[in-house]
Amino acid sequence: MPRLEGKVAIITGAAGGMGSAAAQLFTKEGAKVLLVDREEEGLVKLANLLPADQVSYFVADVTDEEATKAFVAAAPKRLGGLDIALLNAGIEGQIGRIDELPVSAFDRVMAVNVRSVWLGLASLMPAMRATGGSIVITSSGAGLRGSAGLAAYSASKHAVLGLMRSAALEGAKDRIRVNSINPAQTRTRMMAAIDAHLDAAGRTADPAAKIPLGRYAEPSEVASMMLFLASDESSFCTGSVYPVDGGSMS
Numbered sequence: 001m002p003r004l005e006g007k008v009a010i011i012t013g014a015a016g017g018m019g020s021a022a023a024q025l026f027t028k029e030g031a032k033v034l035l036v037d038r039e040e041e042g043l044v045k046l047a048n049l050l051p052a053d054q055v056s057y058f059v060a061d062v063t064d065e066e067a068t069k070a071f072v073a074a075a076p077k078r079l080g081g082l083d084i085a086l087l088n089a090g091i092e093g094q095i096g097r098i099d100e101l102p103v104s105a106f107d108r109v110m111a112v113n114v115r116s117v118w119l120g121l122a123s124l125m126p127a128m129r130a131t132g133g134s135i136v137i138t139s140s141g142a143g144l145r146g147s148a149g150l151a152a153y154s155a156s157k158h159a160v161l162g163l164m165r166s167a168a169l170e171g172a173k174d175r176i177r178v179n180s181i182n183p184a185q186t187r188t189r190m191m192a193a194i195d196a197h198l199d200a201a202g203r204t205a206d207p208a209a210k211i212p213l214g215r216y217a218e219p220s221e222v223a224s225m226m227l228f229l230a231s232d233e234s235s236f237c238t239g240s241v242y243p244v245d246g247g248s249m250s
């Protein structure tokens with residue numbers, strides 16, 4: 001039996017690398033998905049690749065409270081339920097040392113990467129209270145250690161772990177599970193942008209050489225862990241961090 005048969009999932013950042021890999025895997029495993037992103041073109045392109053009776057899309061800025069309430073309400077209306085949410089939208093923000101960047105750079109990253117998760121949880125928890133559910137938050141390897149040049153990003157990915165753990169405690173009695181996935185470098189637009197910046201700034205070392213498995217992850221490899229956490233196979237997992245990092249934390 002498909003691993004997400006009968007489930008409805010919201011995926012934010014669905015037009016991006018990891019979100020679209022998750023959408024493809026979740027629909028293959030039987031889920032209906034509500035794709036959310038601020039980039040309509042990417043959403044339409046992805047929606048056209050997926051079975052029409054398993055997909056709907058919603059253009060929204062995840063930092064916007066009303067928009068978040070609206071897409072959470074849209075899932076049961078359009079797809080008949082709400083069992084899973086992958087809070088995955090994120091930005092890397094400006095790259096540079098703390099003393100080089102304006103505070104507005106910090107504020108923007110915290111809005112997209114942290115405020116969005118707060119808003120998502122605030123709407124999802126009541127919506128899932130009667131039935132239970134699984135919420136997966138995309139943190140990062142940068143949420144488990146510092147990242148020179150990406151301090152705001154790293155801080156934001158640490159911050160969502162606090163939200164994740166607290167929401168797991170608040171949701172447990174209603175069978176709402178909340179976990180984070182913490183990928184290392186994964187081949188998406190975001191990683192390409194970070195690498196281009198660092199290479200232009202004079203980096204010569206191969207960043208993949210620092211990863212014990214010797215390469216970046218493919219988005220589909222991260223999506224496999226998202227699937228496990230989304231599905232009932234992880235029914236006793238909540239409040240935890242799940243690295244997908246080729247051995248980087250070893």
Ligand SMILES: NC(=O)c1ccc[n+]([C@@H]2O[C@H](COP(=O)([O-])OP(=O)(O)OC[C@H]3O[C@@H](n4cnc5c(N)ncnc54)[C@H](O)[C@@H]3O)[C@@H](O)[C@H]2O)c1
Binds near residue numbers: 015019060140187188
């Ligand atoms: N690629 C990596 O190496 C890596 C590693 C660890 C964690 N992550 C995290 O994975 C998640 C997905 O990133 P990705 O690598 O797929 O990058 P990506 O840039 O391909 O995808 C990010 C998506 O989020 C969307 N988004 C950004 N701001 C938004 C907003 N305000 N409202 C709605 N949508 C918005 C973008 O339009 C984009 O489609 C992010 O949270 C990122 O921080 C990425």
